[in-house]
Amino acid sequence: MSWITGAGLTAYGKHPGHSTVDLMSTAAAAALADAGLLRGDIDGLLTGYSTTFPHLMLSTVFAEHFGIEPRYAHAIQLGGGTGFAMAMLAHHVVEAGLARNVLVVAGENRLTGQSRDAAVQTLAQVGHPAYEVPMGATIPAYYGLVASRYMHEVGLSERDLAQLAVLMRGHAQRHPGAQFREPIGVDDVLASKPVATPLKLLDCCPVSDGGAAFVVSRDRVNDFAVRIIGTGQAHTHQHVSAAPSLTQFGAGASTRTAMGTAKVDIGDFDYAAIYDSFTITLAILLEEIGLAPRGASGRLAAEGHFARDGALPLNTHGGLLSYGHCGVGGAMAHLVETHLQLTGRAGDRQAGSPRLALLHGDGGVLSSHVSLVLERAA
Amino acid sequence: MNDWTQRTEGIVYQRCSACSHVWYFRRSFCPRCGTTDVAALQASGTGTIYAVTEVMRAPSEPLRAHAPYAIALVDMDEGFRMMAHVERGIDIGGRVRARFVAFGDGIVPQFTRVLP
Numbered sequence: 001m002s003w004i005t006g007a008g009l010t011a012y013g014k015h016p017g018h019s020t021v022d023l024m025s026t027a028a029a030a031a032l033a034d035a036g037l038l039r040g041d042i043d044g045l046l047t048g049y050s051t052t053f054p055h056l057m058l059s060t061v062f063a064e065h066f067g068i069e070p071r072y073a074h075a076i077q078l079g080g081g082t083g084f085a086m087a088m089l090a091h092h093v094v095e096a097g098l099a100r101n102v103l104v105v106a107g108e109n110r111l112t113g114q115s116r117d118a119a120v121q122t123l124a125q126v127g128h129p130a131y132e133v134p135m136g137a138t139i140p141a142y143y144g145l146v147a148s149r150y151m152h153e154v155g156l157s158e159r160d161l162a163q164l165a166v167l168m169r170g171h172a173q174r175h176p177g178a179q180f181r182e183p184i185g186v187d188d189v190l191a192s193k194p195v196a197t198p199l200k201l202l203d204c205c206p207v208s209d210g211g212a213a214f215v216v217s218r219d220r221v222n223d224f225a226v227r228i229i230g231t232g233q234a235h236t237h238q239h240v241s242a243a244p245s246l247t248q249f250g251a252g253a254s255t256r257t258a259m260g261t262a263k264v265d266i267g268d269f270d271y272a273a274i275y276d277s278f279t280i281t282l283a284i285l286l287e288e289i290g291l292a293p294r295g296a297s298g299r300l301a302a303e304g305h306f307a308r309d310g311a312l313p314l315n316t317h318g319g320l321l322s323y324g325h326c327g328v329g330g331a332m333a334h335l336v337e338t339h340l341q342l343t344g345r346a347g348d349r350q351a352g353s354p355r356l357a358l359l360h361g362d363g364g365v366l367s368s369h370v371s372l373v374l375e376r377a378a
Numbered sequence: 379m380n381d382w383t384q385r386t387e388g389i390v391y392q393r394c395s396a397c398s399h400v401w402y403f404r405r406s407f408c409p410r411c412g413t414t415d416v417a418a419l420q421a422s423g424t425g426t427i428y429a430v431t432e433v434m435r436a437p438s439e440p441l442r443a444h445a446p447y448a449i450a451l452v453d454m455d456e457g458f459r460m461m462a463h464v465e466r467g468i469d470i471g472g473r474v475r476a477r478f479v480a481f482g483d484g485i486v487p488q489f490t491r492v493l494p
Contacts, residue, residue, distance in 0.1 A: 120437045130383050131403055132461050135449050135486055136433060136441045144431030145451055145461075152429075152470050197432040241451060241461045242403065246429060 002091040004226045004374070005101070005217040006035025007339040009332075011177035012210035012324030016112045020053035021065045023107030027211030027329070028066055035215045036222050037101060039066070042215070044099030045073040046090055048082040048106045048328030051122045052113035062105065072099045079126060079363025080275055081233075082106070083212070083332035084370040087359075088231040090216035100218045106328035107211030119207050126364045128239045140204055140278070142240045142365040144196035147280040149246040151198065154287070158198050160298025161279035162189035165202045165321055167301045168276060171308070172318025174349045179208050179324035189279075203279040208324030212332035214339065226342045230262025230373030240365040249366040251288040255358065258371035264356060266290045271341050271354035272312050273334035275361045276319040285360055286314075313351035316341060331361040335372075342376040379420055382487050387478040389421040389487060391458045402458040423476035424492065425454040427468055441482055450474075452489055463488040 008030025010023060018026075024047070032038065045068065047059040055061055059073040072093060078085045083106060090102040110119060123139045132142075150156065166186055172178035184202060192201040216228070234250030234257070237243045259265065272291055276282035286297040291312060292305075300306060306314035317323045317337035320330050338357045340346040359372040380388025393400050394408035395415040407414045429451040436445040450464035452474060463486050468474060474489035 117438055120435075124437050128403065128461075134383075134482060134484060135461055135463060136436055136438075136444065136447060136482060137449055137461065138433065138435065138437045140435070141431050141433045141449055144433070145429040145449065148431055148470060149429035149451070194432070194434045196434065199431075239403070241459055242401075 002094045002228045003217045003220050003224070004228065004339055005215045005221045005224060006031045006037065007214040007336040008034055008212070009177065009336040010211045012208040012326055012333070013179040014112050015109060015209040018109055018209065019113070020050040020108050021062055023109060023209065023211035024062055024105045024213070025066050027107055027213035028103060028105045031103065031105070031213035031215050035217070037215060039068050041101050042068045042103045043071050044090065044093055044102030045070040046086040046102060046104045047075045048086065049075060049077050050108040051119070051327060052109050068103070070099070072102070078368050078370070080277060080331055081361045081363035081368040081370045082328045083330070083335065084359055084361040084372050085233070087214070087216060087228065087335060087372055088233070088370060091228040091231060094216055094218040102216045103213065104216060105211070105213035106332055108327040108329065109209045110326050111207045111209045113209070116207070128241065132239060132241060138196065140196035140199050143278045143280055144199050145240055146246050146284070146366065147198050150280065150284055153247055154295040156283060156295045156298065158190060159186060161203055161283060162186040163298040163301040164276070164279040164282050165189045167306055168315060168319040168321035171316050171349070172322030175317045175323060178318045178322055179206055180322045199278055199280065205277050205320035205325040208326040210324060210326035210329050212329035212336055214332070214335060224343050225377040226339055227375055227377055228372060229375045230258040230264065232257025232261065232371040234369045235367065238364055238367050243365070249284065249288060250369040251285050251360060251362065251366070252290065254369035254371045255289045255360060258373050262373035262375070264373060269312065269356050269358045271338060271351060271357040272314045273338045273357060273359040274314060275331055275334070276315060276321050277325065279321065281362065281366065282319070284366065285362065289360060308349065308351040313341070313354065316346060316349045316351055335359060338374055342374060379418060382478055382485050385484050387485065389423060389460065389476060390418050391421050391454070391456055392416050392418050400457040402460050419456070421454055421456050425452040425474060425489070427464065427470050427472045427474060428453045428459060430464060430468065430470060432466060444481065450489060462486065465490045
């Protein structure tokens, strides 16, 4: 058993003059304060990576800078899946008795720390260097390919995808830390600039600066009663050219593993935090996991199913699409928001009194999948 | 053997001599059964569009002049899937044949419509 005993999150957007370790430090300090823990209480550390600060040993660079001396530390890399993979690992690290309090932290000045072209080119390297990148492919292009095939097979429309962007923007309006809060409608999404068809600008998450952190503990150290009760992963490919299927990506398998370890069913969840790098990502994940029937995610969003007061509140902070995406911290914001929801501290975003949450992240081009089940204990 | 990744006009794929598995990304063994008895073969260059996108925003200044350009996943007649450029306006299911065009620092396959 493990407990998520604290969580911290910066605003996402522009933090000019703040480095990777600055943003990590801000988020980590907030997570420790939230948990009521001191630096000396942290004996485990997991970090991800930063495209603006590539380093062989980010975890110990951060440990030294922040002022902790963990007895277990390293960085891991799994693209957008990294944050939830770190949560999964932290859970197992404390269960194995290797550490009592594991700090999981990420941060990156991805927006102001480099040129827009540099960000686009770095991210495109998840593609194959010899067989894909030379095509002038970009992350939106890889996802545009996926979208074209998936929409062809299940009958999802561009208007359906737009509903998901509108949903995330609506949620972000209630979060002061969100990068984009101006209201948008379906027609705004459809009229936004094409990036890689069928994806338009408002189908794509932004590039952001930001930091996120949480503490995974062996013991309950405070009144928060959020525990990790299920974990799962699935990895079917790296490159979209080599994906065995563009309708079955491993999200379903990963989630089934997590639900199996937690001994819960798909209908039991009353909160969901699902990776949404693009509207098509969110649609595919919702539909493959089984939180929406095939082709129905946009319709359900339009009907209020995923609203704060709906049957399954989803990404109430605004998701990657509107809260923002700073790399590893991107999906970690989903977890921080889930923690706030399960502890009843989401303020005017509070979605009732959720007890059981499903979190799912992916890295690459729907390549690497990580699922978590979080529960509010009695 | 002509291989566009080596700047000669052609498409190379591989087949396992033991289990007959076919794949595209070159390596010295079969990713399904592990044998090192694999053959590199020249593809015919014909296939069917599996997925397609038009890229409006190129990743770098040298490629900006080419945009918009269309990228597709093509299911080749030999049984492997590859990424390539494609003539704009061809939909999923369209039958296509490869030619080779200069792009960036090298050449890339660009598929054009095969008339039925």
